[in-house]
Amino acid sequence: MTSGRRPILEIVGLRTQFFLHEGTVTALDGIDLMVYEKEFVGIVGETGCGKSMTAFSILRLVPSPGKITAGYIFFMEPGEVRQRRMQLETEAKEWYKGQPLAEKKKLVAAHEFRDTGSGKKAKKMTPVEIDKIMPPEQAPTGVMRSYLADRAKTIPVTDKVGRDAALCSYDFLTKTFDQMRGVRGRSVSMIFQDPSTALDPVFTVAYQLGEVISLHQNLYDRAALDKKIEQMLQLVRIAAPKNVMRQYPHELSGGMKQRVMIALAISCSPALLIADEPTTALDVTIQAQILNLLRDLVRKTGSSMMLITHNLGVVAEVCDRICVMYAGRIVEDAETFELFANPRHPYTEGLLAAFPKLGERKDDLSVIRGTVPNLMKPFPGCAFVDRCDKAMEVCRKMRPSRVEVSPGHFVSCHLWTRGEDSDVG
C-alpha cells in the first residue's frame, strides 16, 4: 500500500497560533499529515477548522498575528535522511523523557520560543506560559531542535545524511525567507478559492503567466515565453489561447479565470499543488470540468495534490485519501473508500450523515448539533466532546492520541484508544 511510496510532504505536530490582544487562538493544534508521491489528499472540514491555515502554514505565509509555534514540515526528504532523522528523534525523545521535571522546565525556558521558524526575533516564554504547557509528555519542538542541533556537532561533516537529518535541512521551518520564496511556486504551488480576485486586474493574462515563468525559470526571451504561455493555456484546455493571452481577467468568465489560475500554479510543474477550495466560487457545471482538469493535469505532471474543500462530493470524486479536520486537528485520516465505508470518528459519521443522498427524500436534513468550540480556550480533551453523542468521561480530560485502526486508517478518538490510553490517564 502506501508504505512503498515516497512521502513528498510530512507534517509533524504542526501548531499555528494567532496572538491577539484578546488571547491566543490556536488555529492548528498539532497536525500530523503525510502526502505521498503522486497522491491526491483531500482535506475536509467545516468553515474555520483550519483547512486553509494548513495550506498557508505549509507555504509559511501565515498572516500577521499568526505564527507557527511548533512542529515540522518536511518536504521532499530523501528516504535515508528520513530514516536517520527518525532514529535521532527517538533518541532525543528518550533523552528528554529521562530528564527530571525541573530540568525539563529549564530546557523549555531556554529553547522553546513562542514562534519557531519565523525570521523575526523570537519571544521567550514567560514562566506562566511554560507552566501552562508543562508537563508535556512529548518533547517540545524547540527543545528537540536544540538537542538535534547539538547532536549534529558530533556528526562528522562527511556524513551528509546524518547532518541533514540532525539539522532538519528538509524542514520548511528551518529555511530562510529567501529559500522559501524559491520553494513557493516552483516546488509547492497554490490555487486559490476565488479566481476573480486572485488575478491582478490591471495586467493581461500573458503578462501574469509570463511573470511567473520568467521568475522561476529564468526565461526572458519574449518569443519563447509566449510560446510557453500558449502551451500552458492549451494544457488547461482554453480554446483560443492567443486571444485569451491578450485579455484582462475581467474579460474572462469564472471558469476561464480558474483555468488561468491553474495554469499559473502548474506552470513550473511543482511537486505539490495545494488547491484551496478551487471550485467553491464556480457554478456546478464548471466545477466538474475544473476538477477533472486538475486531476488529469496533476496526474500528467506526476505531482501530488492537496485538495482543500468542504464538499465531500468533490473529495470523493478526486482524492485517494481524505483527512477530516475539526477545530484545528485532524480527527480522521483514511483512504477515500475506507472512510466512506467505515467512518470511525463520530464527527466523520455526522458529516457523512449530514450529506444528502440523491433520490432520497428527507424533510429534515440531519445536522450535527451544537457549534464549533471557541479556539481561544484551550481544551485539554477532545475538541468534539460537546457535540459528540458518544462522549465519555475521558473525552473531557485527555486528548485522544492518533491510532491506526486498520492499515492506513488513522483516528483520534477515545472510542478507539480507550484500551491503550487507560494506563497513562
Next chain:
Amino acid sequence: MNQARLSPRKRLNDTLTQWKMIGGFRQSVADFIERGSRNMMVVIGSTIIVTLIAFALLAPVLPIIDPTLQNPYEEGKGPSENHWFGTDTLGRDVFSRVIWGSRISLLVGTVAVLFSLLIGTSLGLTAGYFGGKIDYLISGTIDLFWTFPAFLLALALAAALGPSLSNVMLAISVSYWAGFARLVRGQALTVRERLFVEASRALGARNSRIMFTHVLPNCLAPLIVWASIGVADAITIESSLSFLGVGTQPPAASWGYMLYRGKTYIGEAPWIAAFPGIAILVAILGFNLLGDGLRDVLDPRLKGLRR
C-alpha cells in the same frame, strides 16, 4: 551580443516582430498608445500640452517682441495689431510675456509635481505595503507635513533658501509630496489585502516585485488624477510665491506673477490680467483632461469604451 552581428534590416525586422508579440511590456505600450489615441480627452489634453510646451521651447526663436522691452509710449494699450494681447503698465508686450512666462510656469508645474510624486509615491507605497513600524514612522511624517499648510511651508522654504527658480521648485515639492504619499498609502493599504497579492506571494514573488508590479499599478488611477490637479496647484503656488517676492524675480515673466500684477488694473486694463489667466486656465485644462483620460486608458476595465 548576437544582435550586433546581424544586418540592420534583419535587426529592424526582429524588433518589429518583437513589438507585435502578445505579452510583455512592448505590447502594453503599443496597446496603450492605441487606446490613448482613441480617447478624446487624452487627445485634446495632450494636444494642448504639446502646443504649450512647443511655444515655451520655441520662445527664443519666435518672431515676438522682447518681453522685457519697455515702451513708454504704449503703456496700458489694449489689444491691437502690433500687440495682440495689449501692453502692460510699463508698455511691455503681454503676448510675448505670456509665451515667455509659460517656460517658467510649465517647468515649475511639471518638475515640482514630478518630484513630489516621486517622493510621495515611494514613501507612501513603502508605508502602505509594509505597515507596522515603518508605516507608523512615515505616516507620522506625512501628517506632520499635512498639518502645515503647503503654501506656508513653501513660502517659508523659498524665503529661507533665497529667491530662485530651482528653490521654488524644491519648496513646492517638499510641501506638496505629503498629499501624494497619503493617497498612495491609503490605496496600498487596500490593495495589499487583495487576494492577488497573496497569490503572487504564494507563487514566489519577492516583496519589491509585488510592490512595484502589483500594488503600484493598482494604485495608479487616483494618483494620476491627483497629479494632474497638482500641476495646476503648483502653477498657482508659484504665482503666489512670485507675487510675494520669493519666486520669479522681475523682470522675468511668469503667468502667476503677471496675473497678480495685472489684478490692480483689472478695471482699466483687463487684458493685462486676463490673458495670463486664460493661459493658466488652458494649461490646467490640458493637464486635467490628460489626467482624466489617462486614468480611463490605464484602467483595463474601461478598455472597450469609446469616449
